Amino acid sequence: MSKKNIAIVFTIIVTLGLGLVLYRRTIPYEYLPADDEIALHIKLDTKEDVGLLVFDYRVDNHEYSGGISNANKSLIKHDSDNIHVWNRKELNNSSASVELSIRLGIITEYMTPNYENIYPEDITRYIDPISWKAYFGNSYFITITGDKLSGYKAVLN
Secondary structure: OOHHHHHHHHHHHHHHHHHHHHHHHHHOOOOOOOOEEEEEEEEEEEEOOOOOEEEEEEEEEEEEEEEEEOOOOEOOOOOOOOEEEEHHHOOOOOOOEEEEEEEEEEOOOOOOOOOOOOOOOOHHEOOEEEEEEEEEOOOEEEEEEEOOEEEEEEEEE
């Protein structure tokens, strides 16, 4: 292969690589749930970073709890999009949809997560529950606004 052909191939590879990098930076990754999943995007639009997001939820008269934290024990950024995914198996449901009710809680400081979702009252802020009919294969978006002094609000978008 001549030097000219090598230069052309190299230019094409570099151009494709830069195009891919530019594409990934301008078009954010979006999680698309499988047919047996429900994806919940919890968008923070708060005045400060938070320690943990916790939630108690009810699916067709069964109660569960969960939460989101950073594995490196850092605070969750005040402008982050956090995704939680449920599947049919863990919700023990074979229908096309579920009645979902979720009560979100903000733990204002980082604490080691626990299975009971019990944290000191002075750093725990609960938000009024949100309920809707959720269909498998869909994504749902909740935006949380506010701060630890005034309180937090959540809206299903």
